[in-house]
Amino acid sequence: MSGVRVLVGTRKGAFVLTSDGHREEWDISGPFFGGWEIYHMAGSPADPSRLYATQSSGWFGQLIQRSDDGGRTWRPVGNRFEYDGATGTHQWYDGTPHPWEFARVWHLEPSPADPDTVYAGAEDAAIFRSEDGGGTWEELPGLRRHGSASSWQPGAGGMCLHTIILDPSDARRMYVAISAAGAFRTDDGGDTWRPINRGLVSNGIPDPQAEVGHCVHRLALHPSRPEVLYMQKHWDVMRTDDAGESWHEISGDLPSDFGFPIAVHAHEPDTVYVVPIKSDSEHYPPDGRLRVYRSRTGGGDWEPLTKGLPQEHCYVNVLRDAMAVDSLDSCGVYFGTTGGQVYASADAGDSWAPIARDLPAVLSVEVQTLP
């Protein structure tokens, strides 16, 4: 019988949750790397036993961990992330030029074809690639050399490249998102990049429709329709039907269009999930009710999903990398909270149950559907 492995990164270590295809009984292993921040873990689509984790601490810096046995054992691999050539400057919070400084890896994106190839999204914003299973890393410097880069500014969490999407239909096309620079696309395997932010409106910046400077929180696409992307922006939920050439708002009837994650149903490209958060100054759900919102129409019309989720006195957040789906026949949806809960739905969001209740604050949730 097929199964599911849920990779949970937290403020104080990593956890691996496994279940069979029923997704009713869960085994929790961990913490791995106890006391370290695990911003993200990801499994190789080409080899589900191959996992990567980004492990960091303010004291001891960055490590990358790799497992070749589905998360039972791990070993540290390469942790040398050096910007290519002259680093240049971006804008600091006070508007002054600030040299690019590596802080940590926020996100890992393994290649769909090769277990040894994996991309890393870094703070300060850059994309790195390893082709030897994480042993060595090289920057794809064309992104950081874009003409607008000197004007990029960090968001409150740092100037992080937090989203990497590899186009499943075109190996040379990739999307990334940077807080708070915006979304970018390459069509030549990462040599050159251009901003894809037309249609975004951000009232917190001097020119609300500027080419760059937008605080994009997360992008998602469905592999069957890769030219359609969904975006949760700092405020506004957005959609593009032309690979980012233009965006339009699909916030519709959401109770708040602020939030962090966005995910797409595994089998229905028009079914989208978000978790509305009251505001950027409060960072908890509206009315103390934890609700996932689902649109079955590609945005615009949204329904609250509440069954099994706390509907009073709930003041957790769900961070940008902390929502994922499995690809079983009845699509599973998973998310983790800053309160340490991991919730799962085995029926596409109709009902939910906690599969872990008291973990450290959850930074990321990734799901592998196992044969």
Next chain:
Amino acid sequence: MIRVVLPAHLKVLARIDGEVRLDVAGPVTPGSVLDALEDRYPVLRGTIRDHGTLRRRAFVRYYACERDLSHDPPDTPLPEPVAKGAEPFLIVGAMAGG
């Protein structure tokens, strides 16, 4: 023989129990001790000092003989009791929140 004490997280990372004992060729300095430490435990590279610049990470401190040596240049000779193995060279994670 130089004795080095690592913070708990780095002992776990490098799979070390207790103190590390190192042979250090030439002058015994923070730099030469860390070179020898990283040669024996390559996984520690980048965790105590930056890969490229070899600068001490901001929240790591070097102590010995009840002195804070963190701000000494890396080629400063360590105190004689450390060079003779009577006292350990302490690598400490700074006390900070979280």
